[in-house]
Amino acid sequence: MADPSLEICPDFARDLYARIRDDLVAATGAEPQAVIDRLIGTWTEGHQARVLKWNQQREEEARAEAEIEQAQAERVKEERLAKEAETEKEHLDSEKKKPKMNGFNATPTVGDAIAPHPSQYAIQKLNNFEYVELWYFSPNRCKEAMKTAQSITDDTFSLAKLDDQLTIHPALAFKASRAAIPDHDLPFSIFLRAKNSFLTHTSTAKWPQAHLDALALFYWHLKNHAIQDNSELGDMVILHYASRVRLDWHDHLKRNEGFNIRIINETLMQSINEEMWNCVRSRALNPVCPGQLDPLRTTSN
Template sequence: MPRIASDPALDIEPDFTSATFEGIRNRIIGNTQLTHDEAANELATGWQQDRDIRLAAWTLQVNEETRLAAEAAQAERELLEQERVLLEQEAEKERRETEKKKPKINDFQAGASVGDTLTHRPSQYAIHKLKSFEYVELWYFSPDGCREAADEAKSAADSTFGFTKVDDFIALKPVAAFKPSRKVIQDHSLEWRQFDMAKNSFLLYMNKLKWPEKHQRAITMFFMNVVSHPQRSEPFGERALLLYAARVRRDWHDTLALDNAFDISVFNTTLLKNLAEEVWNKLRLESLTEFQLAMSSQGNGRESHTSSHRNQARSSTRPTRSRSRSPARNSSGRLPPRSSSPNRQRPRQDPKRPSQDKRPFQGGAASSGHHACALCLGRFAHNIHKCKSDLLWDNKTPTSCRRSAEGRLVNAQGLQLCYDWQRPNGCASTSKDHIHECSGCGNTDHGAQKCPRGQEV
């Protein structure tokens, strides 16, 4: 249907009785008997019918145009809405990116005072390890470890950074967060007091760093089982319990990483018994070694004593002078005081060599004069168990290790070395806690007694 230009309802009906339509009326009347009025009515009726048809068509046309206009308006509104949503999303994304770059600070409780006591803070390295659910030595949480961390924080440069992965991004963090301490002590070598204090701080920081409640309860029960175990009252029982705590906790972290971890709160009495036997075997070996060294020292002493008697016997067989020149006496009949002659001076002794007249206390392997000190590699007479020299026996070369405050040998990486490995008989243990590394040069194929840097016999 052709489009209607205007609303038919607005059309005005023509006057079909007027002279304008007389010709049309005559053609309608024709040979009929209709009058002009009847013809005019016929025309009016036809016009009305035509207007009704056009009015219906107009209504359909208007409705269709209205619908199309509404759809177009709706499409335009939807397009504008999509553009608005995209703009808002872009703005929100930019806001989040800006928030990520801004430093974060948590809220605080107004009016709340600081506590009566302050917790010692471990190093950034220990906190980073614990926050990453990785194994970290308990020493870092002990008072000694916290004090060492505080001293390092005062002296270390804060401008040294390293790369690390945070979520899906590479970030810079202070190197202190990745640097282990050289003074660290392995858990099984801690004193019981250090262990007891360190585990309390360790549990506190586990809670601060939002470890899962299940894991916190398990590790808390684990420490409670260790410190309250009746084995503590047995000889060297605490040493066995420390070894149990060290190995079980490390193995627990290893299995956590493999997603097949056990319940660390369940105490294994059989494992403790095996570890206690390992401790006793090590003590027996140490005692046997000390006994053998002591016997060797006594044997060398008897040989030296016999040689001295022989020298005295030889000197007694020499002829003596028949005349002796006695010094002149003064008027009182007394001998004049001796005066040291300027031409007869005693030879000066090399300070680097130990005195032969006043020998210092000797202990362990050094008593025989043949075994090298595990720290300075010297075979001269000195207390090898308390030697803290930072130079080798030649007084020139720096030592490869150092002696900790507890008297243990620690390498440059802060790991405690196996002392039995440095002895003449070596160490047959295959435990990963026994670090078989030469204390003199760091090689793993020999100990201090065979180190090429040691003093020759």
């Protein structure tokens, strides 16, 4: 459709329109000039209506085109933002996978002494809040662990989950030692030193403070328990109590039935004392009877 604004009003006075004029004069009885004016007026009204409709259509088309362009621009913007977000996510994921090295304080130097460090197996147990024998934290075992860590040539590796990510470590780092012994078979002096190292490393492993406090008081109460003065087998009784109760504590924690380990069960303590004396008395009859027995799973109610 052509632009009606470009239309030119016909000259109705020309001979071309004479027949129309004559018919209108005959039909209406009007003067010829009045008929011409009427024809011009009718054409003008139609012309204005066509121009108005044309302009409305052009405006509607312009609005539709603008909406299409806006929608396209928004789609392009959304695609760009999505691509930028994906790129940022890939960057963050890549950063998470990179090994992290913490900063350091430029002022202090290394300490006058370096604390003994247990094996990676023991550290992994602590990081997983699992039971591990105190033997791994004894001075001699820590020295052996440091030597082993410096001389590992084994090319076998294992997968381990750390901070929700799978990491690869030497397989030896996650194998229990065949030489490990239960807590109740440790010499009492080694037991005391090992439990100190154990408590230090449980704190480093970020155990809950309530658990750390309970364990610290547990060992403090045992170290200072009166049974050591009242029984010739006091050290052995303490070792068995500590060994059995801590293992049982971990078992109960796994079942979400944890008890307060810091509270010493005197009934259980006396029961173990009697058990040790019975074993001593029976040695003459049964040389195989050990001084240390397998842990009993007994807890306070």
